[in-house]
Amino acid sequence: MTGTWLGMPPFPEAARKALGDTQLRTNLRKATGTIRGKRAAVVAERADWEALRVAGKEIKDRTLHNLDTYLEQLERNVTAAGGVVHWARDAAEANRIVIDLVRAADADEVVKVKSMATQEIELNEALAEAGIAAYETDLAELIVQLGHDRPSHILVPAIHRNRAEIRDIFLREMPGVTEALTDDPAELAAAARAHLRRKFLTAKVAVSGANFAVADSGTLVVVESEGNGRMCLTLPEVLISVVGIEKLVPTWQDLEVMLQLLPRSSTGERMNPYTSTWTGVTPGDGPREFHLILLDNGRTDALADDIGRQALRCIRCSACLNVCPVYERTGGHAYGSVYPGPIGAILTPQLRGVTADEVSPTLPFASTLCGACYEVCPVLIDIPQALVHLRAKAVDAKRGKPSAERAAMRVAQWFFGSSRRLRVAQRLVATGGRVLSRRGRIGRLPGPLKGWSGARDTATPPRRTFRTWWESR
Amino acid sequence: MRVALFITCFNDTLFPATGQAVVRVLERLGHEVVFPPDQTCCGQMHFNTGYQRECVPLVRSFVDTFADADVVVAPSASCVGMVRDFHGRVAEVSGDRGLAAAVAETAPRVHEFTEFLVDIAGVTDVGAYFPHRVTYHPTCHGLRLLKLGDRPQALLRAVEGIDLVDLPDATECCGFGGTFAVKNSDVSVAMGTDKVARVLATGAEVLTAADNSCLMHVGGLLSRSKSSVRVMHLAEILAGERG
Amino acid sequence: MTAREEILGRIRSALSTVDKTETVVSRDYEQTIEGDLVELFAERVADYRATVVRTAADRLPEAIAEQLAHFGISSVVTPADLPAQWVPHADTDAPPLRVPALDATDGVVTACAVGIAETGTIVLDAGAGQGRRALTLVPDFHLCVVRADQIVGTVPEAIARLDGTRPLTWISGPSATSDIELNRVEGVHGPRILVVVIAGAPEEVPQATRMSSISTP
Ligand code: SF4
Numbered sequence: 001m002t003g004t005w006l007g008m009p010p011f012p013e014a015a016r017k018a019l020g021d022t023q024l025r026t027n028l029r030k031a032t033g034t035i036r037g038k039r040a041a042v043v044a045e046r047a048d049w050e051a052l053r054v055a056g057k058e059i060k061d062r063t064l065h066n067l068d069t070y071l072e073q074l075e076r077n078v079t080a081a082g083g084v085v086h087w088a089r090d091a092a093e094a095n096r097i098v099i100d101l102v103r104a105a106d107a108d109e110v111v112k113v114k115s116m117a118t119q120e121i122e123l124n125e126a127l128a129e130a131g132i133a134a135y136e137t138d139l140a141e142l143i144v145q146l147g148h149d150r151p152s153h154i155l156v157p158a159i160h161r162n163r164a165e166i167r168d169i170f171l172r173e174m175p176g177v178t179e180a181l182t183d184d185p186a187e188l189a190a191a192a193r194a195h196l197r198r199k200f201l202t203a204k205v206a207v208s209g210a211n212f213a214v215a216d217s218g219t220l221v222v223v224e225s226e227g228n229g230r231m232c233l234t235l236p237e238v239l240i241s242v243v244g245i246e247k248l249v250p251t252w253q254d255l256e257v258m259l260q261l262l263p264r265s266s267t268g269e270r271m272n273p274y275t276s277t278w279t280g281v282t283p284g285d286g287p288r289e290f291h292l293i294l295l296d297n298g299r300t301d302a303l304a305d306d307i308g309r310q311a312l313r314c315i316r317c318s319a320c321l322n323v324c325p326v327y328e329r330t331g332g333h334a335y336g337s338v339y340p341g342p343i344g345a346i347l348t349p350q351l352r353g354v355t356a357d358e359v360s361p362t363l364p365f366a367s368t369l370c371g372a373c374y375e376v377c378p379v380l381i382d383i384p385q386a387l388v389h390l391r392a393k394a395v396d397a398k399r400g401k402p403s404a405e406r407a408a409m410r411v412a413q414w415f416f417g418s419s420r421r422l423r424v425a426q427r428l429v430a431t432g433g434r435v436l437s438r439r440g441r442i443g444r445l446p447g448p449l450k451g452w453s454g455a456r457d458t459a460t461p462p463r464r465t466f467r468t469w470w471e472s473r
Numbered sequence: 474m475r476v477a478l479f480i481t482c483f484n485d486t487l488f489p490a491t492g493q494a495v496v497r498v499l500e501r502l503g504h505e506v507v508f509p510p511d512q513t514c515c516g517q518m519h520f521n522t523g524y525q526r527e528c529v530p531l532v533r534s535f536v537d538t539f540a541d542a543d544v545v546v547a548p549s550a551s552c553v554g555m556v557r558d559f560h561g562r563v564a565e566v567s568g569d570r571g572l573a574a575a576v577a578e579t580a581p582r583v584h585e586f587t588e589f590l591v592d593i594a595g596v597t598d599v600g601a602y603f604p605h606r607v608t609y610h611p612t613c614h615g616l617r618l619l620k621l622g623d624r625p626q627a628l629l630r631a632v633e634g635i636d637l638v639d640l641p642d643a644t645e646c647c648g649f650g651g652t653f654a655v656k657n658s659d660v661s662v663a664m665g666t667d668k669v670a671r672v673l674a675t676g677a678e679v680l681t682a683a684d685n686s687c688l689m690h691v692g693g694l695l696s697r698s699k700s701s702v703r704v705m706h707l708a709e710i711l712a713g714e715r716g
Numbered sequence: 717m718t719a720r721e722e723i724l725g726r727i728r729s730a731l732s733t734v735d736k737t738e739t740v741v742s743r744d745y746e747q748t749i750e751g752d753l754v755e756l757f758a759e760r761v762a763d764y765r766a767t768v769v770r771t772a773a774d775r776l777p778e779a780i781a782e783q784l785a786h787f788g789i790s791s792v793v794t795p796a797d798l799p800a801q802w803v804p805h806a807d808t809d810a811p812p813l814r815v816p817a818l819d820a821t822d823g824v825v826t827a828c829a830v831g832i833a834e835t836g837t838i839v840l841d842a843g844a845g846q847g848r849r850a851l852t853l854v855p856d857f858h859l860c861v862v863r864a865d866q867i868v869g870t871v872p873e874a875i876a877r878l879d880g881t882r883p884l885t886w887i888s889g890p891s892a893t894s895d896i897e898l899n900r901v902e903g904v905h906g907p908r909i910l911v912v913v914i915a916g917a918p919e920e921v922p923q924a925t926r927m928s929s930i931s932t933p
Contacts, residue, residue: 016659031898038898051744062739068727081881087719139904140895156895163896185896189904196905201815201854217880227853227891227906234849235815245723252880256872257745259886267894270760271835274906275886276849282883284812285848296723304730325646329663366657368650368664369521371617388559391523392566409519413527416482416514417534426486441696451658456665456693459487466480466489470496470508 005150008336011362015330024331027162032322038268039319039376046264055257057380060313063215063248064303070215070248071294077218081280083290088242090297091121097293098123098207098240099130105238105289107132107204111196113222113232114138115209116316117242117295119151119338120351123207134207135199137228139192146173152332152340155266155318160331163188196228206232206287210243211315212258213292216251219279220292223262223272233276239287244295246303246312258315261378265317298351307389311346313379320373320383326366335363342373346386354390355397364390404448419467426465433461474594475505477542479583481552482514488685494712495548495586498599501712502590511538517555520563522652529567532560536575544593545583548708550615550683551651553585558618585615586708587683591624597631603713604634608677610668610691612684613646625683625707632710638675649690665694672702681707749869753833757867758914760836764889765902766910773863773916777801780825780859783911789823789857795847798827802861809847815854823857824907829884831867831914832874837888838862838912841878849883858907860887864916 008014018024043049063070075085088094102110110127112118112134124134124145136145143158144151147169151157158166163183170177170188174195181191208229212221220241222229233239249258263272281290302308321327321341332340336359337348345363352360364387373383395406415425436442437460445453452458464472476499480492499506516531535556539545547553557580564573590596609629615621629637648654648664655661668691672680680695682688685706692704717725749756754770762768771779780802784792794803796810803825807813813821827845828838838860840846845861852858868874878884891906902908 012657012659015657019659019663027897034898035894046746048745051742055741055743055745058739058741062741065731065734065739066736067731068724071724071727087723089719089722093719137905138895139893143895156898158895159898166896185899185901186903188896189893189901193904200905201819214880219880225891226893226895226904228904230849230853230885231905234853245727253872253875254741255880256875257743259875260745260871267900269888269900270763271832271837271886271888273764273887273889273892275884277880277884277886279881279883282842285842285883286850294723296726300723300726300730303727306733325648325664326657326660329660364523365653366660368613368646368648368653368661370613370646370650372613372644372646375617388521388523391521392525393523395523396526405522406524409522409524409527413519413524413531416516416531419511419513422482422485422513429486443697451655454658455662455697456690457696458689458693459696461487462489464489466485466492467508467510469489469493 005336005338008357008359010358011334011336011366014334014336014359015366018330018334023162024160025329027160028328028331031156031159032328035268035322039265039322042264042268042270052257052261053378053380056261056378057313059249059254059257060379062250064246064309064312067245067248067303070250071245073215074213074218074248077216078280078292081218083218083280083292086291086293088293088295088297094121094242094293094295094297095123095126098242099127099132101238101240101291102127102132102205105205109133109135109203110205110207111135111137111199111203111232111236112141113206113208113224113229114141114157115207115242116154116338117209117244118207121242121295121297123242135196137196137200137232139189139226142192142196143169146170150333151338153318153321154316154339154341154343160333200231200235203236205238205240206236208232208239208241210241210247211262212255213243213248214252214255215248217279219252219277221255221275221277223259223275225267225273227274230274230276233278234286237287238289238291240291240293242293242295245299262315262317265319265376265378298353301353302347302350305350308346308350308386310381311343311350311386313381314343314347315379317378319376319378323372323376325370325372326368335359335366342367342383343381346383346390349390349394354393361394361397364394423467430461430463474544475507476589477539477545478506478508479512479539479545479547479552480508481547481549484548484685487689488706491548491685491706491708494706494708495546497712498708499546502594502596502599504594509538509542515552515555516563517552518651520555520559525563525566528563532563532576533572535560536572536579539579539583540575543582544589546586546589547583548586548683548706549685550585550612550619550621551686553583554614554618556580556583585619585621585683587621587624587628588619590628597627599628599631599711601632601711601713602634602715603632603710605679606636606638606677607679607681607710608638608640608672608675609643609707610640610647610680610682610687611643612682612687615683616644621683628711629681629707632713635710638677640675641671647687647691649687651686654690661690662694665690669694669698669700673700677702679710680704681710683707746870747872749834753867753869754864754914757831757833757836760833761889761912764836766889766912768912768914770914776861776913776915777804779913780861783859783913784823787823787857787909787911791822792825793818793821793851793855794825795845795851798825798845809851812848815850818850818854821855823859824852824855825859825861826852827861828866830874830877831862832871833867834870835888837874837886839874839878840885840887841882843882849885852885853906856907857909859911859913861913861915864914
């Protein structure tokens, strides 16, 4: 498996493959079940949870509606505090800036804090090409990197791996690990600590993302658990943070909302073990150089869409993944993007463009519209609404080209056009149904009906519709 | 009360017994049922599959058909969700102000069957008799769009002779999802199969819900696995009578 | 056109139809909680499997010594401005220790800026008695002294007290990970042992913690 997402098949195809992996399904069910319970418990503790969600939504809407102003304010404040701000239109530009900065620091390796933005731009691959080694330091990212694998979850990229598989990866890939290592999570965590310790203590350059960037103070925020974030943000001489332009919040006070919503929604904790905040550089404390790279990479396209825009409120908590019945069964890889699950299904097609590749136009359809995601989203993103909206975009993008589905939809629309026509359709269904029926049931059918009938019987359509019954009363 | 029945195209064609049951319950409670004959489809399939433009004439025809009705009742949570939550969006897409105004008039008067019984007719005991072990699956649109809450269970609990048993993990989607069932049939079947396992674990004879579409999916899987569990719309249970 | 101009231009055109009046943020969530905050703080910190000790202010040096002895910490570093009597035999971080020296030290003792009862969090702001960030990160043992009057009820109260332009570290329990099957395991890269000593709290611990609108599970 390669590290990139190029050439991913349409969702239904990838999902079929994933569904065949029983180990994957067992791992996912166990992990998502655990986290769902924890989240529900800490959310239930807060009688004011709905008020927090409303505030979270409004803070992000306020940000998005005035994004230019807040970005300029952030830039001024970071610069005044001794940081350097860079702007990147796309992945290639962001990667180039990082590479140049690493070279300027005379380094050939970097330590990395888990960051969705750098995964999105495939920074590690770009660095490798430039001869720079990137060391992922978050445990799950390390598991993915050592396993030559791809992330499958926003919060826990190695969620598809269980403890035994993780032990095998460590045994195979981690220098100095012996057969004595068991699959006890505490031991595995200790092995990762030993493995990365020297890297942390000697690295010259660190690369991070940020969970939030505060416009009115110029402060960056990283929320984490393990302390790898603190290591990267504190010990190296040069810190480079790649941050999507939508990560802003207007004011320092706004963090009081976000820092309550995020940990409860993501790891199901009242507070995550460590949150670091920094503003520019502080002499004698932490890096001597700080570079902030503000990344667009498709975000402004999403911003231009009145309904799609709400996806930019996302704080990447992953609660929507953990409750999604589709995600739970397919895992994250089927979504063909670093953003899997419900949020991925609305974000990926917007960042890349709905017709960019094979997988993107199929993502908005990777949902039953059950609404479980909307129910938990801490910033009230109406994911089902956005899904349906993007479905329309996917359909509209293909108008003018022949499509069996559109032909069928047109026919259905015509029959629904009047009750007279509907009666004709009803007679066709009743007659056709009886032709196909055996012992009161319609079994497996070929052609376009295969998808439905492959695993499901259908009752024979009744001779009399409701309306004929009604008229005969 | 004079109640206009929106049967939904799906129930009209495939599940007329559900409509008949709705009529029986409403009339038993003393309401007058009318059936506007011009009705066809709410447009849900088109809308949810991305064919929003194709949906416009269907919405127009819906608001025309039910313009004069004070109260509209439909035995489908998902179609009512479509009307109440999304007809407005279709009108917006069409750019037709008149249509938007008509939708704003009509949509709030459309009620799901259990919603009508509990909130408007003010009953939970509809005088039904159904001596069977039953489990109830809250369909997603009933649960999360319409927020039906405990209404269906309250109605079922009042049925004489019923043995209503809880469905484990009830709030998890059954996997139907309209065209999802065909476009992503493998995932749909995987979800449905898990739902079937939970239904079987209850030992119920009957699985009921407020949407025949979800029941058709789960029922189809039950039937293929040669299970004797029947699926039945909640209205048909509420229509049950002694003797 | 520079990337900066281009991105800002794209944002402006994306928002051309959006109402630019500032969205009002409704802040109807809880700002404060009532009840015994010190008790709640102690309980919530302990939930993270940190060690929590309460002591009268005048017994602080003894309480610290007891914990250091209990965990077998022999070499200790402290920020230069930590009251010297708290840990009489500590090395101070002046001039700043190099990273390998910090790594060879058993533990660190510091003060803090704020404690948050509802979440069991301590916040360091590099102010008095706290030192630079590396100090509380590299050693494997961190003992943090929280004065009872530094404990606030909620996150909003903490945010109001803190200065966003200082480098902050919010700490809620020892370093942990949920990356293996989403189960929390303590002890990864940050200090694996966290001891929180609450100083100046009343001797008597009340029976129950009263809270107004935020209920305990
Ligand atoms: S969409 Fe909402 S629930 Fe999903 S990751 Fe983003 S913030 Fe969390």
